[in-house]
Amino acid sequence: MTPAEVNETYHAFTVLQEISPTNSGTLDGTTISVKDNILVKDVETTACSRILKGYKPAFDATAVSRLRAAGATIVGKTSMDAFGFGSWNLNPGLDYPIPKNPRFPGKVPGGSSGGAAIAAATLPNHVALAESTGGSIETPACCCGVIGYCPAYGAVSRHGLISYADSLDKIGIMAQAVDQLIPVLNVITGPDSMDGTTLQEPIKLSAPEKLRVGVIKEGMHDVAQEVQEAVQASIKKLGNSCEIVDISLPITMKYGVAAYYLISTSEASTNLARFCGLRYGQHGNPKHKGFNEYFSSIRSEHFNTETKRRILLGTYARMAGYRDAYYVKAQAVRKAIRKEYTEALEKVDVLVSPTLPIVAPDIEEATKLTPAQTYAMDRLTVGPNMAGLPHASIPVSKQPISILATAQTDGALLAFLKKIEAQ
C-alpha cells in the first residue's frame, strides 16, 4: 500500500507529505512516518489537537534531522490521541477521525501512537517514529501486531518533541521486523546539546551468550486467559536457549498506575499551559476580552474531553493541600519502582510480562470503559516507562497479544526480541 492508500483506508495520517532526505546514508530507501507530536520543519504539527491547528514549526526535531541526514524519506505525520492522552487512539483531537486497525478490523488501533502502528503494519520497508510516556508505543504495537521499541529515557533527544511529561517522554520506533530497528536506533540515539537529559554513552548492542529471562509474577495475575496462554507458550519455547526464572515486582504492579498518572498529568497540566491562543496554533479575537477570559475561551473551545480531564487531574494533584498526598507520594513510589527494576535486573537480563492484560478490545468495548478502567489497562507498561529502561513489545499470537520485555541494555533486549521473532 502507499501512504495515501493507508490514509484513505485507515485514517493513519494527520498530514501526508513527502519530505526528502538531506543527505545519503545508512537509511537510503527507508521511509519514515513521524508521530504528530514530533516537529518537522514547515509541516503542520498539532499533536493531533485542534488547539495547534495551523502551527508549522521553524525547525526539525533532532531525531527527524538525524533521520533525514541518514537518507530516510519522511512520508507524513501520524495520528495519535491528542497530546498522547489515551491508550486506544480513540481520543484524537476535535475534527480528527479515529484511525482504524488494519490487521484486526474492529479492534482499537491502540494509543497513543495509533497512526504510527498502522503505518508500521501496512507500509513496506517502513519504520514509524513514535513516542511513549507510559505505554504509547507498546500498546498500539500490540494492538496492530507490530514491534514497538522504546529506548531508555534520554537515549533519543527530546528536542522538538511536544512535551506531555518531560520526565517520562521518550521517542522510539515501530516496525515489522527486529532487523529494521537497529539501523534506525543507531541514527537517532546519542547525545544532543539541545537536550540536557540525553545520555552521553552510546547504546550497548552486545548481549550475553545465554539470556536470563525473568517472568514478572504479578504481571501474569488478573490477565485474560488467552493472553496468559499465548505468553506462557512463547516463554516455554525459550526454555531451551534461556534460563527462565520468576521475578516479583510488587511495588510496581500495585502502585505503578496511580503514581504514573499523578506524575504524568501533573507535568502535562503545566506543559499545556503554553497553549492559550497566543504563541502557537489557534487564536481568537483578543481585543475585547481580559487575559483569563481569553485564555479560557481558547482552551475550552479547542481541547478535547480527555485533554481537559488530564489537565484537571494534574492541576488537582499539584494544588496546595493535596500535593503531598498525590504528587509527592507518587514521586516516592517512582523512586521505589526504579529501585525494584534495578535490583531485578541484577538477577536477570530481561523482564517479561504481557503488554496488555487483555486481548486488544473492540472499539465498542473500549468506548464503554470509564477513565479509571482505561487507565488501569496501562498497568503492565507504566513500570519500564517510570524506570526509564529500554523496553519493547513484540507479537506472540495471531491475535493482538504481545510480550513486553524490559532490559538494562538494548543489546539484551534486541537479542530477546530476535528469539521471539524466530519462534
Next chain:
Amino acid sequence: MNTDTVEKVARLARITLSEEEKKQFQQDLTEVLQAFSTLDDFSGDATPDSMDVPLREDTPGNTLPPEAVFQTMHEEGFFLGPRTIE
C-alpha cells in the same frame, strides 16, 4: 471530589466547563482518585524521586533566524494578546 472543587481546579487551569462537563468530570475524577487511593498503603521510603538535569553553559551560539522564530506571529511584528489596560 465535589463540584466546587472541580470548578476551582478548572478555574486554576483556565478551562471553562459547561454544566454537563462539570458533572462528568466530577464523577470521573472521583472514580479515578478512589482508584488511586491505593497509594495510601504505600509505606516505603517517602523521599521523592529526583532527576538531576545538567544545564548547558549560557553562551552565545547558532540559533534560529528571527524571521523563523517569529513566523507564528498573528500580525506582522506582533503576537496579539488581550488588553492589559482598559
